[in-house]
Amino acid sequence: MLDILACPLDKNYPLELIELNVKELEKEDKVKENYHPLNNDENNPIVKKNNNGEGNKANELKQNEKVIIVIDGILYCKKCSRFYPIIDEIPIMLPDELREKEKDLQFLTKWKHSIPEEILTNSNPWHL
Ligand SMILES: [Zn+2]
Numbered sequence: 001m002l003d004i005l006a007c008p009l010d011k012n013y014p015l016e017l018i019e020l021n022v023k024e025l026e027k028e029d030k031v032k033e034n035y036h037p038l039n040n041d042e043n044n045p046i047v048k049k050n051n052n053g054e055g056n057k058a059n060e061l062k063q064n065e066k067v068i069i070v071i072d073g074i075l076y077c078k079k080c081s082r083f084y085p086i087i088d089e090i091p092i093m094l095p096d097e098l099r100e101k102e103k104d105l106q107f108l109t110k111w112k113h114s115i116p117e118e119i120l121t122n123s124n125p126w127h128l
Helices: 027-033 045-051 055-063 101-110 117-122
Strands: 016-025 067-077 082-087
Antiparallel strands (some): 016 067, 067 082
C-alpha cells in the first residue's frame, strides 16, 4: 500500500518510511479483518485447518507470514524534504496549505527520539 503513495507536491515516490510504532499481525488476524458475513467457516481454509488438528503446522505457517502494520510513522520525500505523518495507521498526505503547523510540531516533539536528525532539523514545511 505504501509503495503507491507519492508526495502530493512533486509526485515523487516511493517515499522513505520511518517506523515509529508498529504492530505485528499474524496472517490469521488479517483474514479475520477481511471476514465477510457471506463467508462461512467451511469456506475459510485457516479455520478448517485448525479444526482438523493440524495446529502445529498452522502455527509454523503463521510465524512465517507476519504482517507489519505501521501505527505511527513518517513518510519522507527526499526530493522536497517534506515529511508526512502516519497517525493511527493513516498516512496524512496533505499539501502545505492544509497542514496544521501546531499539530505537526507536536507530532515531531512526541517522537523526536525516534526520528532521524535530518528530518527533525531540516524537514519542510516546518521542523523543530
Ligand atoms: Zn516531495
